[in-house]
Amino acid sequence: MADPLGVATVEDITVHADARAVVFEPLDDALLPRQRNVHVVTTEPGAVRGNHYHERGTEVAVVVGPGRVRVREAGAVRDVLVPAGCAYRFTFPPRVSHAFENTGQAPMLLVAFNTSVFDRATPDVVRDELIAAAPGGASTPTRRD
Secondary structure: OOOOOOOOEEEEEOOEEEOOEEEOOOOOOOOHHHOOEEEEEEEOOOOEEEEEEOOOOOEEEEEEOOEEEEEEEOOEEEEEEEOOOOEEEEEEOOOOEEEEEEOOOOOEEEEEEEOOOOOOOOOOOEEOOOOOOOOOOOOOOOOOO
16 A cells, blocks of 8 residues: 555546547646656546556546546545546646546546656556456556556
């Protein structure tokens, strides 16, 4: 379990929608220069990603709902539900555990940034299960989920 030193922040991001689909800006100009890594993840219905924390890096993750984000911070666990069609930006300081669950019927989109470069030899990922996988759902971390 992570040492509860930090607290995650959650921000609702403006989503522009039309007949073609949606557009949103995952980072503002203040956050962009600090990022050293970016990855885009799709998650199937019922599947879980994350279930970890980072020792060094701060992760900024944007989730396009529907989905559930569970966070362990300041000695407590909290859930944030991301409604369908909405995008929420989460900032997870080092040692704040986080997990993402697709609660919808279609793939969920997650765009994540980190202040640390990803290093396969020494990944900055420490497992901390917050959401158990549903029967048939995957929760085993792959490269860096």
